[in-house]
Amino acid sequence: MIEVKNLSKNFGEKVVLKDFSFRFEQGKPNLIIGESGTGKSVLLKCMVGLLELDAGEVLYNGQDFLRMNFTEKKLVRREIGMLFQGGALFDSMTVEENVVFPLSFFTDKTEEEKRERANNCLQRVNLENVNKLYPSEISGGMKKRVAIARAISMEPKYLFCDEPNSGLDPKTSILIDELINDLTHELNITTVVITHDMNSVLEIGDNIAFLYKGEKCWEGNKQEILHTENKRLNDFVYATKFLKNFREKLI
Amino acid sequence: MNIFYHIGRYFILLSRVFSKPEKAVIYRSRFFEEVNSLGIGSLGIIAIISVFMGAVITIQAAFGFESPWIPLYAVGLATRDSIVLEFSPAIVSLILAGKVGSSIAGEIGTMRVTEQIDAMEIMGVNSAAYLILPKILGFMFILPFLIIFSMFLAMIGGLVFGVLTDAVTPHQFLYGIQYDFRPYNVFYALVKVVVFAFIITSVASYHGYYTKGGALEVGRSSTKAVVYSSVVLLFFDLLLTQLLLA
Numbered sequence: 001m002i003e004v005k006n007l008s009k010n011f012g013e014k015v016v017l018k019d020f021s022f023r024f025e026q027g028k029p030n031l032i033i034g035e036s037g038t039g040k041s042v043l044l045k046c047m048v049g050l051l052e053l054d055a056g057e058v059l060y061n062g063q064d065f066l067r068m069n070f071t072e073k074k075l076v077r078r079e080i081g082m083l084f085q086g087g088a089l090f091d092s093m094t095v096e097e098n099v100v101f102p103l104s105f106f107t108d109k110t111e112e113e114k115r116e117r118a119n120n121c122l123q124r125v126n127l128e129n130v131n132k133l134y135p136s137e138i139s140g141g142m143k144k145r146v147a148i149a150r151a152i153s154m155e156p157k158y159l160f161c162d163e164p165n166s167g168l169d170p171k172t173s174i175l176i177d178e179l180i181n182d183l184t185h186e187l188n189i190t191t192v193v194i195t196h197d198m199n200s201v202l203e204i205g206d207n208i209a210f211l212y213k214g215e216k217c218w219e220g221n222k223q224e225i226l227h228t229e230n231k232r233l234n235d236f237v238y239a240t241k242f243l244k245n246f247r248e249k250l251i
Numbered sequence: 252m253n254i255f256y257h258i259g260r261y262f263i264l265l266s267r268v269f270s271k272p273e274k275a276v277i278y279r280s281r282f283f284e285e286v287n288s289l290g291i292g293s294l295g296i297i298a299i300i301s302v303f304m305g306a307v308i309t310i311q312a313a314f315g316f317e318s319p320w321i322p323l324y325a326v327g328l329a330t331r332d333s334i335v336l337e338f339s340p341a342i343v344s345l346i347l348a349g350k351v352g353s354s355i356a357g358e359i360g361t362m363r364v365t366e367q368i369d370a371m372e373i374m375g376v377n378s379a380a381y382l383i384l385p386k387i388l389g390f391m392f393i394l395p396f397l398i399i400f401s402m403f404l405a406m407i408g409g410l411v412f413g414v415l416t417d418a419v420t421p422h423q424f425l426y427g428i429q430y431d432f433r434p435y436n437v438f439y440a441l442v443k444v445v446v447f448a449f450i451i452t453s454v455a456s457y458h459g460y461y462t463k464g465g466a467l468e469v470g471r472s473s474t475k476a477v478v479y480s481s482v483v484l485l486f487f488d489l490l491l492t493q494l495l496l497a
Contacts, residue, residue, distance in 0.1 A: 077375040
Protein backbone atom coordinates (compact mmCIF):
# COMPACT_ATOMS: atom_id res chain seq x y z
CA MET A 1 0.00 0.00 0.00
CA ILE A 2 1.14 3.54 -0.73
CA GLU A 3 -0.17 6.56 1.12
CA VAL A 4 0.38 10.12 -0.05
CA LYS A 5 -0.18 12.86 2.54
CA ASN A 6 -0.50 16.59 1.86
CA LEU A 7 1.76 16.51 -1.16
CA SER A 8 2.54 19.89 -2.74
CA LYS A 9 4.76 20.72 -5.68
CA ASN A 10 5.51 24.06 -7.31
CA PHE A 11 7.60 24.96 -10.34
CA GLY A 12 8.75 28.47 -9.47
CA GLU A 13 5.59 30.54 -9.00
CA LYS A 14 3.39 27.92 -10.61
CA VAL A 15 1.49 25.67 -8.20
CA VAL A 16 1.24 22.22 -9.83
CA LEU A 17 0.05 20.09 -6.90
CA LYS A 18 -1.66 21.40 -3.81
CA ASP A 19 -2.13 19.43 -0.62
CA PHE A 20 -2.86 16.13 -2.35
CA SER A 21 -3.66 13.14 -0.12
CA PHE A 22 -4.73 9.69 -1.22
CA ARG A 23 -4.41 6.03 -0.19
CA PHE A 24 -3.38 3.65 -2.97
CA GLU A 25 -4.73 0.20 -2.09
CA GLN A 26 -2.84 -3.07 -2.54
CA GLY A 27 -4.29 -5.58 -5.00
CA LYS A 28 -6.31 -2.93 -6.83
CA PRO A 29 -5.66 -0.73 -9.83
CA ASN A 30 -5.61 2.82 -8.38
CA LEU A 31 -6.34 5.45 -10.99
CA ILE A 32 -5.42 9.12 -11.03
CA ILE A 33 -7.57 10.85 -13.60
CA GLY A 34 -7.88 14.42 -14.79
CA GLU A 35 -7.50 16.71 -17.76
CA SER A 36 -4.14 17.27 -19.43
CA GLY A 37 -1.93 19.65 -17.44
CA THR A 38 -3.53 19.03 -14.04
CA GLY A 39 -0.36 17.55 -12.54
CA LYS A 40 -0.97 13.79 -12.90
CA SER A 41 2.46 12.92 -14.29
CA VAL A 42 4.14 15.30 -11.83
CA LEU A 43 2.36 13.46 -9.00
CA LEU A 44 3.65 10.14 -10.30
CA LYS A 45 7.20 11.45 -10.63
CA CYS A 46 7.05 12.86 -7.10
CA MET A 47 5.85 9.51 -5.77
CA VAL A 48 8.76 7.58 -7.29
CA GLY A 49 11.33 10.23 -6.38
CA LEU A 50 12.11 11.53 -9.87
CA LEU A 51 10.99 14.98 -8.70
CA GLU A 52 11.48 16.51 -5.26
CA LEU A 53 8.42 17.52 -3.27
CA ASP A 54 7.95 20.95 -1.72
CA ALA A 55 5.84 19.48 1.09
CA GLY A 56 4.14 16.25 2.09
CA GLU A 57 4.87 12.58 2.62
CA VAL A 58 4.90 9.48 0.42
CA LEU A 59 4.61 6.34 2.53
CA TYR A 60 5.51 2.93 1.11
CA ASN A 61 4.03 0.40 3.56
CA GLY A 62 4.18 3.08 6.25
CA GLN A 63 7.78 4.18 5.57
CA ASP A 64 8.35 7.73 4.36
CA PHE A 65 10.21 7.50 1.05
CA LEU A 66 11.52 11.05 1.32
CA ARG A 67 13.16 10.52 4.70
CA MET A 68 14.98 7.40 3.54
CA ASN A 69 18.72 7.52 2.86
CA PHE A 70 20.17 6.74 -0.58
CA THR A 71 20.56 2.99 0.08
CA GLU A 72 17.04 2.61 1.52
CA LYS A 73 15.58 4.46 -1.46
CA LYS A 74 17.46 2.18 -3.82
CA LEU A 75 15.97 -0.86 -2.09
CA VAL A 76 12.44 0.53 -2.41
CA ARG A 77 13.05 1.38 -6.06
CA ARG A 78 13.95 -2.23 -6.77
CA GLU A 79 10.39 -3.07 -5.70
CA ILE A 80 8.97 -0.57 -8.18
CA GLY A 81 8.09 -1.32 -11.77
CA MET A 82 7.21 1.57 -14.02
CA LEU A 83 5.57 1.84 -17.40
CA PHE A 84 6.38 5.19 -19.01
CA GLN A 85 4.11 7.01 -21.42
CA GLY A 86 6.38 6.29 -24.42
CA GLY A 87 7.54 2.92 -23.09
CA ALA A 88 11.08 4.22 -22.43
CA LEU A 89 12.60 1.04 -23.82
CA PHE A 90 16.37 1.15 -24.29
CA ASP A 91 16.58 1.49 -28.06
CA SER A 92 20.14 0.15 -28.32
CA MET A 93 18.97 -3.17 -26.84
CA THR A 94 16.73 -5.92 -28.19
CA VAL A 95 13.36 -6.69 -26.58
CA GLU A 96 14.89 -9.57 -24.63
CA GLU A 97 17.86 -7.47 -23.46
CA ASN A 98 15.43 -4.81 -22.25
CA VAL A 99 13.58 -7.32 -20.07
CA VAL A 100 16.81 -8.93 -18.87
CA PHE A 101 18.41 -5.54 -18.00
CA PRO A 102 17.16 -5.19 -14.37
CA LEU A 103 17.77 -8.91 -13.76
CA SER A 104 21.41 -8.53 -14.79
CA PHE A 105 21.90 -5.70 -12.32
CA PHE A 106 20.08 -6.98 -9.29
CA THR A 107 20.01 -10.77 -9.38
CA ASP A 108 22.60 -13.51 -9.48
CA LYS A 109 20.70 -15.54 -12.05
CA THR A 110 22.64 -17.32 -14.79
CA GLU A 111 22.24 -16.20 -18.41
CA GLU A 112 19.92 -19.16 -19.02
CA GLU A 113 17.74 -18.33 -16.00
CA LYS A 114 17.53 -14.67 -17.01
CA ARG A 115 16.48 -15.60 -20.55
CA GLU A 116 13.87 -17.99 -19.15
CA ARG A 117 12.48 -15.30 -16.85
CA ALA A 118 12.39 -12.81 -19.75
CA ASN A 119 10.53 -15.33 -21.91
CA ASN A 120 8.01 -15.95 -19.12
CA CYS A 121 7.39 -12.21 -18.72
CA LEU A 122 7.03 -11.72 -22.47
CA GLN A 123 4.63 -14.65 -22.71
CA ARG A 124 2.65 -13.21 -19.81
CA VAL A 125 2.05 -10.03 -21.84
CA ASN A 126 1.17 -12.15 -24.90
CA LEU A 127 4.34 -11.46 -26.84
CA GLU A 128 6.16 -14.21 -28.67
CA ASN A 129 8.90 -14.33 -31.30
CA VAL A 130 9.92 -10.72 -30.71
CA ASN A 131 12.92 -11.39 -28.42
CA LYS A 132 15.55 -10.49 -30.98
CA LEU A 133 13.78 -7.43 -32.39
CA TYR A 134 14.73 -3.86 -31.50
CA PRO A 135 12.15 -1.38 -30.12
CA SER A 136 12.18 0.48 -33.44
CA GLU A 137 11.00 -2.70 -35.16
CA ILE A 138 7.83 -3.24 -33.09
CA SER A 139 4.48 -1.39 -32.85
CA GLY A 140 3.43 1.09 -30.14
CA GLY A 141 1.18 -1.46 -28.41
CA MET A 142 3.96 -4.04 -28.42
CA LYS A 143 6.38 -1.49 -26.95
CA LYS A 144 3.97 -0.91 -24.07
CA ARG A 145 3.69 -4.63 -23.48
CA VAL A 146 7.48 -5.05 -23.53
CA ALA A 147 7.69 -2.19 -21.03
CA ILE A 148 5.17 -4.00 -18.80
CA ALA A 149 7.20 -7.21 -19.15
CA ARG A 150 10.34 -5.31 -18.11
CA ALA A 151 8.46 -3.70 -15.21
CA ILE A 152 7.26 -7.06 -13.83
CA SER A 153 10.51 -8.96 -14.44
CA MET A 154 11.78 -8.14 -10.95
CA GLU A 155 8.42 -9.14 -9.36
CA PRO A 156 7.64 -5.64 -8.11
CA LYS A 157 5.40 -4.76 -5.19
CA TYR A 158 4.40 -1.47 -6.80
CA LEU A 159 3.55 -0.85 -10.45
CA PHE A 160 3.29 2.69 -11.82
CA CYS A 161 1.77 3.29 -15.26
CA ASP A 162 1.92 6.74 -16.86
CA GLU A 163 -0.87 6.95 -19.44
CA PRO A 164 -0.56 3.32 -20.58
CA ASN A 165 -3.11 3.80 -23.39
CA SER A 166 -1.85 6.99 -24.95
CA GLY A 167 -1.41 6.67 -28.70
CA LEU A 168 -3.04 3.23 -28.87
CA ASP A 169 -6.16 2.12 -30.74
CA PRO A 170 -9.23 1.23 -28.59
CA LYS A 171 -8.76 -2.52 -28.99
CA THR A 172 -5.10 -2.48 -27.95
CA SER A 173 -6.01 -0.10 -25.11
CA ILE A 174 -8.45 -2.64 -23.73
CA LEU A 175 -5.79 -5.36 -23.97
CA ILE A 176 -3.34 -3.21 -21.99
CA ASP A 177 -6.03 -2.37 -19.39
CA GLU A 178 -6.90 -6.02 -18.96
CA LEU A 179 -3.25 -6.90 -18.64
CA ILE A 180 -2.66 -4.29 -15.93
CA ASN A 181 -5.80 -5.40 -14.10
CA ASP A 182 -4.92 -9.10 -14.28
CA LEU A 183 -1.33 -8.54 -13.16
CA THR A 184 -2.46 -6.40 -10.24
CA HIS A 185 -4.76 -9.13 -8.93
CA GLU A 186 -2.48 -12.02 -9.82
CA LEU A 187 0.64 -10.56 -8.17
CA ASN A 188 -1.34 -8.72 -5.45
CA ILE A 189 0.59 -5.52 -6.10
CA THR A 190 -0.22 -1.85 -5.61
CA THR A 191 -0.82 -0.42 -9.06
CA VAL A 192 -1.03 3.30 -9.80
CA VAL A 193 -2.34 4.28 -13.22
CA ILE A 194 -2.36 7.81 -14.59
CA THR A 195 -4.94 8.20 -17.31
CA HIS A 196 -7.52 10.41 -18.94
CA ASP A 197 -9.02 7.54 -20.89
CA MET A 198 -12.61 6.97 -19.69
CA ASN A 199 -12.63 3.41 -21.08
CA SER A 200 -9.81 2.57 -18.67
CA VAL A 201 -11.63 4.27 -15.83
CA LEU A 202 -14.79 2.22 -16.39
CA GLU A 203 -12.84 -0.97 -17.07
CA ILE A 204 -10.34 -1.12 -14.19
CA GLY A 205 -11.11 1.85 -11.90
CA ASP A 206 -11.44 0.16 -8.50
CA ASN A 207 -10.04 3.16 -6.64
CA ILE A 208 -10.04 6.54 -8.37
CA ALA A 209 -8.84 10.05 -7.51
CA PHE A 210 -9.83 12.95 -9.74
CA LEU A 211 -7.32 15.80 -10.02
CA TYR A 212 -8.43 19.28 -10.98
CA LYS A 213 -5.85 22.07 -11.25
CA GLY A 214 -3.47 20.24 -8.93
CA GLU A 215 -6.03 19.48 -6.23
CA LYS A 216 -7.91 16.29 -5.48
CA CYS A 217 -11.49 17.07 -6.35
CA TRP A 218 -13.14 13.68 -5.89
CA GLU A 219 -12.42 10.06 -4.98
CA GLY A 220 -14.41 6.87 -5.45
CA ASN A 221 -14.70 3.88 -7.77
CA LYS A 222 -15.97 3.11 -11.27
CA GLN A 223 -19.58 2.58 -10.12
CA GLU A 224 -19.70 5.82 -8.14
CA ILE A 225 -18.12 7.91 -10.88
CA LEU A 226 -21.15 7.49 -13.16
CA HIS A 227 -23.56 8.86 -10.57
CA THR A 228 -21.53 11.64 -9.03
CA GLU A 229 -22.93 15.13 -8.65
CA ASN A 230 -19.47 16.71 -8.78
CA LYS A 231 -19.76 19.21 -11.63
CA ARG A 232 -16.07 19.32 -12.53
CA LEU A 233 -15.88 15.55 -12.62
CA ASN A 234 -19.05 15.32 -14.71
CA ASP A 235 -17.61 17.83 -17.18
CA PHE A 236 -14.61 15.53 -17.49
CA VAL A 237 -16.43 12.20 -17.57
CA TYR A 238 -19.25 13.29 -19.88
CA ALA A 239 -17.12 15.43 -22.16
CA THR A 240 -18.65 14.35 -25.49
CA LYS A 241 -22.21 14.90 -26.73
CA PHE A 242 -22.68 11.15 -26.90
CA LEU A 243 -21.78 10.74 -23.24
CA LYS A 244 -23.87 13.74 -22.21
CA ASN A 245 -26.90 12.09 -23.84
CA PHE A 246 -25.96 8.86 -22.09
CA ARG A 247 -25.93 10.66 -18.74
CA GLU A 248 -29.33 12.22 -19.36
CA LYS A 249 -30.74 8.75 -20.04
CA LEU A 250 -28.95 7.43 -16.96
CA ILE A 251 -30.53 10.07 -14.74
CA MET B 252 27.13 32.87 -11.42
CA ASN B 253 25.89 30.67 -14.24
CA ILE B 254 29.36 29.27 -14.90
CA PHE B 255 29.79 28.31 -11.22
CA TYR B 256 26.39 26.56 -11.32
CA HIS B 257 27.52 24.46 -14.28
CA ILE B 258 30.95 23.71 -12.81
CA GLY B 259 29.33 22.63 -9.52
CA ARG B 260 26.79 20.44 -11.28
CA TYR B 261 29.53 18.95 -13.49
CA PHE B 262 31.51 17.85 -10.42
CA ILE B 263 28.38 16.50 -8.70
CA LEU B 264 27.73 14.43 -11.83
CA LEU B 265 31.35 13.20 -11.80
CA SER B 266 30.98 12.13 -8.16
CA ARG B 267 28.03 9.95 -9.22
CA VAL B 268 29.94 8.65 -12.25
CA PHE B 269 32.90 7.53 -10.14
CA SER B 270 30.85 5.99 -7.33
CA LYS B 271 31.13 2.23 -6.72
CA PRO B 272 29.63 0.29 -9.66
CA GLU B 273 26.68 -2.01 -8.92
CA LYS B 274 28.08 -4.96 -10.89
CA ALA B 275 31.60 -4.84 -12.29
CA VAL B 276 30.96 -7.44 -14.98
CA ILE B 277 28.33 -5.24 -16.68
CA TYR B 278 30.69 -2.28 -16.69
CA ARG B 279 33.48 -4.40 -18.16
CA SER B 280 31.42 -5.34 -21.20
CA ARG B 281 30.18 -1.73 -21.56
CA PHE B 282 33.86 -0.58 -21.47
CA PHE B 283 34.76 -2.76 -24.46
CA GLU B 284 31.62 -1.65 -26.33
CA GLU B 285 32.67 1.98 -25.89
CA VAL B 286 36.28 1.28 -26.88
CA ASN B 287 34.89 -0.17 -30.08
CA SER B 288 32.28 2.48 -30.79
CA LEU B 289 34.24 5.61 -29.79
CA GLY B 290 37.74 4.46 -30.71
CA ILE B 291 37.66 1.94 -33.52
CA GLY B 292 34.76 3.83 -35.08
CA SER B 293 37.00 6.90 -35.41
CA LEU B 294 39.87 5.16 -37.22
CA GLY B 295 38.69 6.17 -40.71
CA ILE B 296 38.46 9.90 -40.09
CA ILE B 297 41.76 9.90 -38.17
CA ALA B 298 43.51 8.11 -41.03
CA ILE B 299 42.27 10.53 -43.70
CA ILE B 300 43.01 13.68 -41.68
CA SER B 301 46.43 12.47 -40.55
CA VAL B 302 47.71 11.54 -44.01
CA PHE B 303 46.65 14.85 -45.55
CA MET B 304 47.78 17.01 -42.64
CA GLY B 305 51.17 15.26 -42.60
CA ALA B 306 51.50 15.96 -46.32
CA VAL B 307 50.55 19.63 -45.91
CA ILE B 308 52.95 20.15 -42.99
CA THR B 309 55.81 18.62 -45.04
CA ILE B 310 55.12 20.77 -48.11
CA GLN B 311 54.79 23.92 -45.97
CA ALA B 312 58.03 23.13 -44.14
CA ALA B 313 59.85 22.56 -47.44
CA PHE B 314 58.46 25.87 -48.73
CA GLY B 315 59.65 27.70 -45.61
CA PHE B 316 63.10 26.15 -45.57
CA GLU B 317 64.12 27.15 -49.12
CA SER B 318 67.55 28.37 -48.07
CA PRO B 319 71.01 26.95 -48.80
CA TRP B 320 71.85 27.39 -45.10
CA ILE B 321 69.11 25.01 -43.90
CA PRO B 322 69.68 21.29 -44.59
CA LEU B 323 66.79 19.51 -46.30
CA TYR B 324 66.48 16.95 -43.51
CA ALA B 325 65.11 19.84 -41.41
CA VAL B 326 61.84 19.30 -43.32
CA GLY B 327 61.51 15.84 -41.77
CA LEU B 328 62.54 17.19 -38.37
CA ALA B 329 59.97 20.02 -38.46
CA THR B 330 57.27 17.68 -39.69
CA ARG B 331 57.97 15.20 -36.89
CA ASP B 332 57.97 17.81 -34.14
CA SER B 333 54.81 19.51 -35.44
CA ILE B 334 53.02 16.18 -35.62
CA VAL B 335 54.21 14.76 -32.29
CA LEU B 336 53.94 17.92 -30.22
CA GLU B 337 50.75 19.48 -31.50
CA PHE B 338 49.06 18.19 -34.61
CA SER B 339 48.28 14.61 -33.57
CA PRO B 340 47.53 15.14 -29.86
CA ALA B 341 45.71 18.48 -30.05
CA ILE B 342 44.28 18.93 -33.53
CA VAL B 343 43.12 15.33 -33.92
CA SER B 344 41.61 15.51 -30.41
CA LEU B 345 39.79 18.71 -31.39
CA ILE B 346 38.37 16.98 -34.45
CA LEU B 347 37.35 14.02 -32.28
CA ALA B 348 35.73 16.44 -29.84
CA GLY B 349 33.38 17.22 -32.73
CA LYS B 350 32.75 13.63 -33.76
CA VAL B 351 32.76 11.83 -30.40
CA GLY B 352 31.46 14.76 -28.31
CA SER B 353 28.37 15.34 -30.43
CA SER B 354 27.69 11.61 -30.63
CA ILE B 355 27.87 11.20 -26.82
CA ALA B 356 25.73 14.27 -26.09
CA GLY B 357 23.19 13.22 -28.74
CA GLU B 358 22.96 9.66 -27.45
CA ILE B 359 22.64 10.54 -23.75
CA GLY B 360 20.42 13.56 -24.50
CA THR B 361 18.01 11.41 -26.50
CA MET B 362 17.92 8.88 -23.67
CA ARG B 363 17.08 11.71 -21.28
CA VAL B 364 14.20 13.19 -23.30
CA THR B 365 12.71 9.76 -24.07
CA GLU B 366 12.71 8.93 -20.32
CA GLN B 367 15.17 6.02 -20.73
CA ILE B 368 17.40 7.55 -18.03
CA ASP B 369 14.37 7.95 -15.72
CA ALA B 370 13.56 4.28 -16.34
CA MET B 371 17.07 3.31 -15.19
CA GLU B 372 16.82 5.50 -12.09
CA ILE B 373 13.46 3.95 -11.15
CA MET B 374 15.02 0.50 -11.38
CA GLY B 375 17.67 1.65 -8.89
CA VAL B 376 20.48 1.73 -11.48
CA ASN B 377 23.04 4.55 -11.15
CA SER B 378 22.36 5.87 -14.65
CA ALA B 379 25.25 8.37 -14.56
CA ALA B 380 27.79 5.66 -13.82
CA TYR B 381 26.27 3.11 -16.18
CA LEU B 382 26.14 5.49 -19.15
CA ILE B 383 29.15 7.75 -18.61
CA LEU B 384 31.88 5.80 -16.79
CA PRO B 385 32.52 3.28 -19.62
CA LYS B 386 32.67 6.13 -22.14
CA ILE B 387 35.25 8.07 -20.11
CA LEU B 388 37.45 5.06 -19.33
CA GLY B 389 37.06 3.55 -22.79
CA PHE B 390 38.07 6.74 -24.58
CA MET B 391 40.93 7.44 -22.16
CA PHE B 392 42.20 3.95 -22.90
CA ILE B 393 41.88 3.97 -26.70
CA LEU B 394 42.75 7.59 -27.60
CA PRO B 395 46.52 7.26 -26.95
CA PHE B 396 46.61 4.32 -29.40
CA LEU B 397 44.64 6.34 -31.95
CA ILE B 398 47.04 9.25 -31.60
CA ILE B 399 50.11 7.04 -32.06
CA PHE B 400 48.38 5.66 -35.17
CA SER B 401 47.73 9.25 -36.30
CA MET B 402 51.41 10.22 -35.78
CA PHE B 403 52.55 7.25 -37.82
CA LEU B 404 50.12 7.95 -40.69
CA ALA B 405 50.89 11.68 -40.72
CA MET B 406 54.61 10.93 -41.15
CA ILE B 407 53.84 8.41 -43.90
CA GLY B 408 51.67 11.09 -45.57
CA GLY B 409 54.51 13.60 -45.22
CA LEU B 410 57.03 11.18 -46.71
CA VAL B 411 54.85 10.13 -49.66
CA PHE B 412 53.67 13.61 -50.64
CA GLY B 413 57.05 15.20 -49.85
CA VAL B 414 58.73 12.81 -52.28
CA LEU B 415 55.95 13.03 -54.91
CA THR B 416 56.19 16.84 -54.96
CA ASP B 417 60.01 16.81 -54.97
CA ALA B 418 60.02 18.77 -51.74
CA VAL B 419 62.37 16.32 -50.07
CA THR B 420 64.15 13.03 -50.81
CA PRO B 421 63.13 9.88 -48.87
CA HIS B 422 66.58 9.62 -47.32
CA GLN B 423 66.59 13.23 -46.07
CA PHE B 424 63.04 12.95 -44.73
CA LEU B 425 63.73 9.69 -42.87
CA TYR B 426 67.00 11.09 -41.51
CA GLY B 427 65.12 14.21 -40.36
CA ILE B 428 62.40 12.39 -38.50
CA GLN B 429 65.03 10.39 -36.58
CA TYR B 430 67.38 13.32 -35.92
CA ASP B 431 67.60 14.37 -32.26
CA PHE B 432 64.52 12.33 -31.36
CA ARG B 433 63.31 12.88 -27.79
CA PRO B 434 61.02 10.15 -26.40
CA TYR B 435 59.86 12.63 -23.76
CA ASN B 436 57.94 14.49 -26.49
CA VAL B 437 55.84 11.39 -27.13
CA PHE B 438 55.27 11.01 -23.40
CA TYR B 439 54.15 14.68 -23.26
CA ALA B 440 51.78 14.11 -26.18
CA LEU B 441 50.24 11.01 -24.60
CA VAL B 442 49.74 12.70 -21.22
CA LYS B 443 47.86 15.49 -23.03
CA VAL B 444 45.80 12.98 -24.94
CA VAL B 445 44.62 11.14 -21.82
CA VAL B 446 43.51 14.48 -20.29
CA PHE B 447 41.79 15.48 -23.55
CA ALA B 448 39.93 12.16 -23.69
CA PHE B 449 38.61 12.79 -20.19
CA ILE B 450 37.55 16.35 -21.09
CA ILE B 451 35.80 15.38 -24.33
CA THR B 452 33.79 12.51 -22.85
CA SER B 453 32.93 14.10 -19.49
CA VAL B 454 31.93 17.52 -20.86
CA ALA B 455 29.85 15.95 -23.67
CA SER B 456 28.20 13.54 -21.21
CA TYR B 457 27.38 16.42 -18.87
CA HIS B 458 25.57 18.31 -21.64
CA GLY B 459 23.70 15.19 -22.75
CA TYR B 460 22.75 14.10 -19.24
CA TYR B 461 21.13 17.41 -18.31
CA THR B 462 19.22 17.89 -21.58
CA LYS B 463 15.66 19.09 -21.05
CA GLY B 464 12.93 19.25 -23.65
CA GLY B 465 12.83 17.50 -27.02
CA ALA B 466 14.69 17.02 -30.28
CA LEU B 467 15.62 20.69 -30.59
CA GLU B 468 17.28 20.68 -27.17
CA VAL B 469 19.16 17.46 -27.97
CA GLY B 470 20.64 19.25 -31.00
CA ARG B 471 21.56 22.24 -28.83
CA SER B 472 23.19 19.97 -26.26
CA SER B 473 25.31 18.37 -28.98
CA THR B 474 26.45 21.78 -30.19
CA LYS B 475 27.23 22.95 -26.66
CA ALA B 476 29.12 19.72 -25.98
CA VAL B 477 31.41 20.33 -28.96
CA VAL B 478 31.94 24.04 -28.25
CA TYR B 479 32.63 23.71 -24.52
CA SER B 480 34.78 20.59 -24.77
CA SER B 481 36.88 22.29 -27.51
CA VAL B 482 37.37 25.43 -25.41
CA VAL B 483 38.27 23.46 -22.27
CA LEU B 484 40.57 21.24 -24.34
CA LEU B 485 42.46 24.26 -25.73
CA PHE B 486 42.81 25.72 -22.25
CA PHE B 487 44.29 22.47 -20.94
CA ASP B 488 46.53 22.22 -24.01
CA LEU B 489 48.10 25.51 -23.00
CA LEU B 490 48.26 24.59 -19.32
CA LEU B 491 49.85 21.16 -19.88
CA THR B 492 52.32 22.55 -22.40
CA GLN B 493 53.46 25.10 -19.86
CA LEU B 494 53.65 22.47 -17.10
CA LEU B 495 55.36 19.71 -19.10
CA LEU B 496 57.58 21.56 -21.56
CA ALA B 497 58.53 24.89 -20.01
